[in-house]
Amino acid sequence: MNHIVIIGNGIAGITAARHIRKLSNHRITVISGETPYFFSRPALMYAFMGHLKFEHTKPYEDWFWAKNRIELVQDYALTIDTVLKHVYLQSGNVVQYDILILATGSLPNKLGWIGQDLGGVQGLYSKQDLDLMTVNTRDISRGVVVGGGLIGIEVAEMLHSRKIPVTMLVRETSYWNSVLPLEESLLINRHIRHQGIDLHLETELTEILPDVHNRVRAVRTNKGDEFTCEFVSLTAGVHPNIEITHKSGIATERGILVNEYLETSTPNVYAIGDCAEIVSEDSTPKSRVEQLWYTGEMQGETVARSICGERTKYERGILFNSAKFFDIEYQTYGSVPARHADEKSLYWEHPDRRRSIRIVYTSEQVIGFNLLGIRYRHEICKQWIAEHRSIEYVLEHLDQANFDPEFFERFEQEMIVLFEKQTGKKIHLRKQRSFFGFKKFLGNVRASV
Amino acid sequence: MNLIQIEIPQPTHPKESIMKKIGLAMFALGMLVFLSGATGAFENIKLFYCLGSLGLAALGGVLFILPSRNDGLPGIKNNGVMFRAISNRGALAWMTSVFLTGFYILLYWYPEYLKGLITSTDVISFGMTGKAATQWFLYGTIYTLAILVMGMKMIIKYRHSRYQIVRTISVMFFQLVFAYLIPHILEAFQQPEYYFTYFWPLKTSVLFPNDLQWLKSQPGALPQFMVFWGVIMSIIGVPILTYFFGKRWYCSYVCGCGGLAETLGDPYRQNSDKSLKSWKVERWMVHSVLVFITVTTGLLWANSIYGGELLGSASMYFSRWYGFLIGAAFSGVIGVGFYPIMGARVWCRFGCPQAAILGIFQKYFSRFRITTNGSQCISCGNCSTYCEMGIDVRAYAQRGENIVRASCVGCGVCSSVCPRGVLNLENGPVRGRVST
Structure with a gap:
């Protein structure tokens, strides 16, 4: 029985702990300074x-951890000695490990803006950030959000x-257009404005201006505009939190x-989750950082399997x-590039301009789906892509x-109508069998009326 | 958790906010006039007084609710639910709870204190049934009005979801027509007051020997049909419909208790307890009620077959106590009185024998399930929080498992509030239903 120490109780670290427990009898300790218990970061x-x-964001009741013999330590891990196999904590305590999993997550990017450390200026990643934001946004007249991404x-x-x-x-010409194709990006631009948000595209922050208390009083942009505000949220992405590896000899x-x-x-x-940079020789680019909830979860599960005997x-x-x-x-499944190269794309937008479907395909097969305001089945989309199904098959x-x-x-x-118009081909939609042909019955009624 | 509770300013459109204020004023005025009429002050203008005051209150409610369709774009807007006293077990919630509980205690056991109010509705009762109002007539009238007015609120709140709209219109329809108009119209035609949407074991008289024999002895074809309808639906109709659609066809589309919970009770759904412990309590309680009522029914029939020699008068006490404990104390006083504190489905979850029986069918013989969409769950907890039945939906969703739970009433709110489109209520093949 080994002592497995996990630093970080986010989705990656906790998934690893849960699966190690499922697969083995190892002693498991999870160290986090952020919160005593695991919570869902996207739910903040x-x-x-x-x-x-906040208590609703905890996916497991508090008794769960003791019952599953997962020891939780609320403390910040500061440094590691990989020779002695020690982790040194802020409290002065030392934890001895046999196997160490680093799942330390991310930190918000601060890109060197003037005034980025003023009061009322912050990123949003941790529970502490959320508490700070609650205080920072009390009784304010305007908040400025810098960055055109998900956060x-x-x-x-x-x-x-x-x-x-x-x-x-937003620095780009349209919201999140490094990821979203133009039509989807424009749809979201419209929706943001429709909500009453003052959206400025192709606009960069140049300076955050202080008041006499060293708090933000306004921001200035590259277009020369000045916006009075008492709160600035810096959301220009995140970077891996690797402080703990300092002087440990672990390559970063x-x-x-x-x-x-x-x-x-x-x-x-x-190392798993946001903090890990995965190097693989046979892919371009050679290394990648994956900062998604789902990838953190999958990496946690993978590492658990490796530690419990089956190197995966x-x-x-x-x-x-x-x-x-x-x-x-x-929702997106498969590969939907922001800009097309050789692949073709079938894009349909609802007349209400709030919903859209995009299917991306090559001459051989469908490679991706993008959905806005409409839900598609993960399993089915995945299966079609994996089975190299043609666009005709998928539409049918x-x-x-x-x-x-x-x-x-x-x-x-x-x-189907859109596809037929674009290609001149004929497609017959196969309806799923429904209960007693009830839908067919309704359709017939409608047709006869 | 030190999330500071702040007062959120609500700058709505001025014209709308005026409409809301007028609505509130009309509601208050209507209620005031209705209550003051309890003294008999409006003896000479009874019809005008009764319809006028209740109408004014209902119209006020509608005027207050309607402008909210312009509060932001359609979509899930549970903003501030956890900050407001009324929805977060604050002072207002406790006050409301004490008021409702008190009202039910008076209604069930001390109706004489409501005498003035009951007589106030005489004029409607005479119009509909030709008889003076009882406390149940007063109750039914208020109950139906509450479902209709708050149903409008529900429809506006979920105006982006056809599932919620269809379901809400359905409970409004069944309450108004089958639980209010038809029973009273039947009375007017000297027929037995009969509710076609209530079956055994929720309405025990549908299968109790004495009640059946009495109904059978009534003249005309309609009472015979009622006997047939109640027995067939209770024994055959309910299981078949539940096989195809799950429990929801009844609990979220037809039932009056469900109707009130889904309309008046909707703002409180987040207060149901989601702990594993509460699930254990729920299973013991609701199934105990079912066992009790089944045994009672069996004994009553045995007794009736043996000509009353078996139990003597004991069987009567048996059903009387059931009526007191379950019918009144549980379904009414606790069931509705505790809405703001324990969520709107306390009765459905812990006490309703119909829900218990439907749940058993749903769990073991049904095509219904909530499907989880692959691995898209982010464990945010909106589904579990807004589940009025206290199901920890997230526990299944985050493992990629489908949800097949006896208690699920199929309200569909978990699917509506999910920010990642992970949950869907579906009927499909029984095979492979549980494991995705």
Whole structure:
């Protein structure tokens, strides 16, 4: 029985701990200074908005950890001695490990803006950030969000939910267009503005201006505009939190370097989640940092298997992700490039301009799906991509992919009409069998009326 | 957790906020007039007084609710639910709870204190049934109005979700027509007051021997149909419908208790207890009630077959105590009185024998499940928090497992509040239902 020490109780570290417990009898200790118990980081916004209390963001009841013999230590781990196998904590305590898993997460980027350390200026990542934001946004007249990514739009929604006017500065020509294709990006631009957010595209922050108390009083942009505000949220991405590896001998670059087995340069030390930089020789680019909830979860599961006897390569499989932009849900499966090269794309937008479907395909097969305001089935999309299904096959069976609730409008026929118009081919939609042919019956009734 | 509770300013459109204020004023005025009428002050203008005051209150409610359709774009807007006293077990919630509980105690055991109010509704009762109002007529009228007015609020709140709209219109319809108009119209035609949407064991009289024999002895074809309908639905109809659609066809589309919970009770759904412990308590309690009522029914039939020699008068006490403990104390006083504190489905979850029986079918013989969409769950907890039945939905969703739980009433709110589109209520093949 080894003592496995995990630094970080986010999704990666906790998933590793849970799966190690499932697979073995090792002693498990999880160290985190942030909170005593695991919580869902993506849910922090809902605690701010009052949809949830913070306690609701904890996926397991507090008794769960003792019952599963996962020891929790609330303390900050400062340094590691990889020879003695010691972790030194802020309290002065020392923890001895046999196997160490680093799951230290990320830190918000501060890109060297003038005034970035003023009062009322902050990023949003940790529980402490959330508490600070709660204090920083009390009784303010305007908040400025710097950055056009997922956290940026979440902070905008958070402030908006408390009726605080928001100005959003986005460097790019359109929201998140490094990831979203143009049409989706434009749709979200419109939705942001429709919410009443003051969205400025192609606008960069140049300076944050202080008041007499060394708190922010305004921001200045490259267009020469000045926006009065008492709160600035810096949401220009995150970078791996690798402070703990300092002087430990563990190799780092952007993140903590690991191979495809999530092993660091030091034996018996692994790194997973946001903090890990995965190097794989046969891919371009040679290394990548994955900062998603799902990848953290998968890496935690992989490392648990390796530690419990079956050395396992981390394979992400067919990509997927999801998010929510104010009221519009977003799901993506497979590969949907922001700009097309050779692949073709079938894009349909609902007349209400709040919903869209995009299917990306090559002459051989479908490679990706993008959904806004419509839900598709993960398993089905994944299966079609893995089985190299053609666009014709996918359209014929599109009925199976829909995951919207009952009574919702369906748009399979619209996709087919669009495809037929673009290519001149004929597609026949195969409807799923439904209970007693009830839908068919309704359709007949409608047709006869 | 030190999330500081702040007062959020709510700058709505001025015109709308005026409409809301007028609505509130009308509601208050209507209630005041209605209550003051309890003294008999409006003896000469009874019809005008009764319809006028209740109508004014209801219209006020509607005027207050309608402008909210312009509060932001359609979508899930649970902003501030955890900060407000009324929805977060604050002073207002406790006050409301004491008021509701008190009202039910008066209604069930001391109706004489409500005499003035009951007589106030005489004029409607005479119009509909040709008889003077009882406390149940007063109750039914207020109950139906509450479902209709708060149902509008529900529809506006979920105006982006057809599932929620259809379901809400359904409970409003069944309450108004089948639980209010038809029973009273039947009375007017000298027929037995009968509720076509309540079955055994929720409405025990549907299968109790004495009640059945009495109904059978009534003249005309309609009472015979009632006997047939109640027996067939209780024994055959309920299981078949539950096999195809799950428990929701009843609890979230037809039932009056469910109707009130889903409309008046919707703002309190987050207060249900999600702990594992509460699930254990729930299973013991609700199934005990079911066992009790089944044994009672069996004994009553045995007794009736043996000509009353078996139990003597004991069987009567048996059903009387059931009526007191379960019918009144549990379903009414605790069931509705505790809405703001324990969520709106306390009765459905811990006490309703119909829910228990539907739950057993749903768990073992049904095509219904909540499907989890692959690995898209982010464990945020919105689904569990807003589950009125206290199901820890997230515990299943985050493992990628489907949810097949006896207690699920299929309200669909977990699916609505999920920010990643992970949950969907579906009917499908029984095979492979549990393991995705």
